Amino acid sequence: xxxxxxxxxxxxxxxxxxxxxxxxxxxxxxxxxxxxxxxxxxxxxxxxxxxxxxxxxxxxxxxxxxxxxxxxxxxxxxxxxxxxxxxxxxxxxxxxxxxxxxxxxxxxxxxxxxxxxxxxxxxxxxxxxxxxxxxxxxxxxxxxxxxxxxxxxxxxxxxxxxxxxxxxxxxxxxxxxxxxxxx
Numbered sequence: 354x355x356x357x358x359x360x361x362x363x364x365x366x367x368x369x370x371x372x373x374x375x376x377x378x379x380x381x382x383x384x385x386x387x388x389x390x391x392x393x394x395x396x397x398x399x400x401x402x403x404x405x406x407x408x409x410x411x412x413x414x415x416x417x418x419x420x421x422x423x424x425x426x427x428x429x430x431x432x433x434x435x436x437x438x439x440x441x442x443x444x445x446x447x448x449x450x451x452x453x454x455x456x457x458x459x460x461x462x463x464x465x466x467x468x469x470x471x472x473x474x475x476x477x478x479x480x481x482x483x484x485x486x487x488x489x490x491x492x493x494x495x496x497x498x499x500x501x502x503x504x505x506x507x508x509x510x511x512x513x514x515x516x517x518x519x520x521x522x523x524x525x526x527x528x529x530x531x532x533x534x535x536x
Contacts, residue, residue, distance in 0.1 A: 359415040360442035361386075363434040364424065366408050374429030375410055381423050386411040388451045391460040405461060409434075411448055465491050467519050473499065477516035485510075485517070 366374040375387045388405040412433075414420040421440070425433060433440040454461045467473065471487045485499035491514045499517070501508050 359384075359413050361411050361413045361445060361448050362424075362440050362442055364410050364412050365431045365434055366410060366429055367431050368408060370429040371404050371408065371410050374427060377428045378410075378412060378424065378430070381427060383420060383424060383427075384413040386413070386448055386452070388455070389460050390463050391456075391458075392463050402460065405451070411443070413448075465497075465514055465519050467491065467497065467514075467517070473517040473519060475499075475512065475516055476518045478512060480510070480512070481516075 364374065364378075371387055375385045378385050387410040390403050390405045392401040392403060408431075412424055414424070421433075424430060435441060451461070456462055467487050467490065469487055469490065473485055473487060475481055475483050475485055480501060483501060485501045487497060488500050488509055489498040491497045495514045496511050497514050497517065498509055498511050501510055
């Protein structure tokens, strides 16, 4: 009899219990993948690690009958993502792609997605509550130059990236890794 093929599934966890669910699943012998995003925090000299998909992680198993209940009744797990009561298997290429985005530390590095000319809201510091226009992208020190209207004059200021409301996206992997991952 041929060996059964293993498939990836998506687990929906209890709120902020991804790490707890992953630990318990691994203790039960279930293969897991929990992609995390590393957000830069230069002002505090630390990185902030967040879930790439909050409340979700991936599990891989072959014997659906044997492992289904082990997964669904695991502490921290709410349910398997299902359609019409059938857990939905996802393609291996999705997990492979996400793994290719990870660095040697097992994290996916994020970069700020602000663009020159974009209007942003300032959410921290002495200019909180004002709107500004991005003049220069963030520098290596995590600061961005924006243009504010102060005293009826446009004024260029340099503020920490944490002081503006922006989104974060996964940084593009290095060219070498792209070639390795997609060849």
